[in-house]
Amino acid sequence: MKSRVVTLLLALVAYVSTSSKHSPGSLDDRKDYITSYAYNQSKLQWVQDNHMPEYYGYKQPCPNADDIAPCVCKYYADEHAMDLDCSTVESEEQLRQIFKADFPFKNFRTFNLQHNSNLKVLESYVFNNISFERIEIYYNEFEVIEDHALYSCYETATVVDFYKNRITSFPFDALSNFVHLKEFGITSNSLSTIPAYAFHGITTLEIIWIQYITQNNVGTFQNLTNLKDIAMGGNSLTIIPTNFIKTGSTRLEIIRLQSNAIISVEPGAFDIVEGMHINMTSNSLSTLDEATWGPLLVGGVVLDAANNPLSCGCDIAWLFKEDQRFGQVSKDTTCSDGENIHNLDPSIFYSC
Numbered sequence: 242m243k244s245r246v247v248t249l250l251l252a253l254v255a256y257v258s259t260s261s262k263h264s265p266g267s268l269d270d271r272k273d274y275i276t277s278y279a280y281n282q283s284k285l286q287w288v289q290d291n292h293m294p295e296y297y298g299y300k301q302p303c304p305n306a307d308d309i310a311p312c313v314c315k316y317y318a319d320e321h322a323m324d325l326d327c328s329t330v331e332s333e334e335q336l337r338q339i340f341k342a343d344f345p346f347k348n349f350r351t352f353n354l355q356h357n358s359n360l361k362v363l364e365s366y367v368f369n370n371i372s373f374e375r376i377e378i379y380y381n382e383f384e385v386i387e388d389h390a391l392y393s394c395y396e397t398a399t400v401v402d403f404y405k406n407r408i409t410s411f412p413f414d415a416l417s418n419f420v421h422l423k424e425f426g427i428t429s430n431s432l433s434t435i436p437a438y439a440f441h442g443i444t445t446l447e448i449i450w451i452q453y454i455t456q457n458n459v460g461t462f463q464n465l466t467n468l469k470d471i472a473m474g475g476n477s478l479t480i481i482p483t484n485f486i487k488t489g490s491t492r493l494e495i496i497r498l499q500s501n502a503i504i505s506v507e508p509g510a511f512d513i514v515e516g517m518h519i520n521m522t523s524n525s526l527s528t529l530d531e532a533t534w535g536p537l538l539v540g541g542v543v544l545d546a547a548n549n550p551l552s553c554g555c556d557i558a559w560l561f562k563e564d565q566r567f568g569q570v571s572k573d574t575t576c577s578d579g580e581n582i583h584n585l586d587p588s589i590f591y592s593c
């Protein structure tokens with residue numbers, strides 16, 4: 242994607258500089274060229290005649306500052322990218338009006354809205370026709386993200402993150418409309434459920450951050466074949482069912498389930514990928530049963546199990562058999578009496 246944009250811009254710069262040296266042509270000709278190139282690349286769409294000629298040559302693709310205040314547009318010539326920061330917007334109405342301004346180019350890199358307490362609702366179609374690759378909406382007081390709020394970004398967004406808001410309503414069903422989404426985050430919000438089904442088949446997704454939204458998970462995570470990192474810490478989960486995270490991804494690096502209230506993990510709950518970590522730190526596991534953890538450790542998974550009330554009786558004797566699977570359990574794992582499991586004498590399990 243990025244290299245295509247660079248290619249496009251280089252091509253345009255080359256076109257513009259040769260054409261001004263040799264045959265200037267009419268501004269309209271150049272506008273047509275730019276428009277058609279942009280459509281071909283679905284990038285930097287030229288929409289506004291009356292910005293010519295200042296924006297011709299890509300010196301300033303941002304809208305007029307006054308038209309979009311208090312949002313601020315920045316163009317990074319060397320990165321061929323425009324960012325828009327709307328952190329000081331005063332109301333939903335104002336944000337909606339801003340996106341009705343004349344935008345010479347519609348495709349931005351980043352939308353930032355941070356540390357704002359004025360907005361509660363991100364309205365459907367708020368961005369009008371303006372698209373973003375990265376949507377970074379952090380530390381605000383949003384409560385409702387309407388169904389079509391991100392409509393203009395379905396084809397462009399690679400990162401969508403609503404870290405630390407007060408979101409109680411989010412259009413999870415719209416997630417499957419994103420065609421390039423790699424990272425989705427909604428950590429630290431107030432949702433009542435995490436609808437795992439909404440992620441099914443989003444095979445572009447690599448990272449999912451859904452921590453501290455303090456409620457139940459519904460369903461299982463399936464068919465996310467490029468997933469690397471799924472974070473579900475702090476969600477009060479108690480029982481992890483069979484097939485909970487069975488994504489089919491061979492790229493999984495970590496499943497984060499720390500700081501829940503997990504008392505049991507059923508066999509076959511997770512994908513098995515060599516070298517992958519499962520972080521079960523700070524949960525309520527009283528045992529590491531072989532039916533669940535045996536196949537994972539044999540498959541090369543590393544288990545982080547610090548701060549669980551492990552009873553360390555005959556139930557974990559299997560970890561100390563000749564294949565010494567305890568070596569794949571993190572060094573800070575302790576029994577409920579405080580003894581580090583790596584300091585246990587294997588001979589105590591001979592009589593089990």
Ligand SMILES: *[C@@H]1O[C@H](CO)[C@@H](O)[C@H](O)[C@H]1NC(C)=O
Pocket residue numbers: 274277278279281
């Ligand atoms: C855009 O694509 C059309 C059809 O493929 C082609 O005729 C046209 O030359 C392209 N425009 C540019 C600027 O590359």
Ligand SMILES: *[C@@H]1O[C@H](CO)[C@@H](O)[C@H](O)[C@H]1NC(C)=O
Pocket residue numbers: 369370
């Ligand atoms: C958005 O873009 C589409 C297609 O380019 C166009 O049909 C539509 O009128 C535009 N809407 C606005 C509000 O500019």
Ligand SMILES: *[C@@H]1O[C@H](CO)[C@@H](O)[C@H](O)[C@H]1NC(C)=O
Pocket residue numbers: 441442443444464
């Ligand atoms: C997985 O998702 C892809 C992309 O949506 C889809 O084509 C495929 O049929 C799905 N496979 C399964 C087993 O659900």
Ligand SMILES: *[C@@H]1O[C@H](CO)[C@@H](O)[C@H](O)[C@H]1NC(C)=O
Pocket residue numbers: 499518520521522545
């Ligand atoms: C597991 O989670 C704990 C608590 O957040 C953290 O300290 C630890 O570094 C994590 N381990 C890994 C491998 O990420």
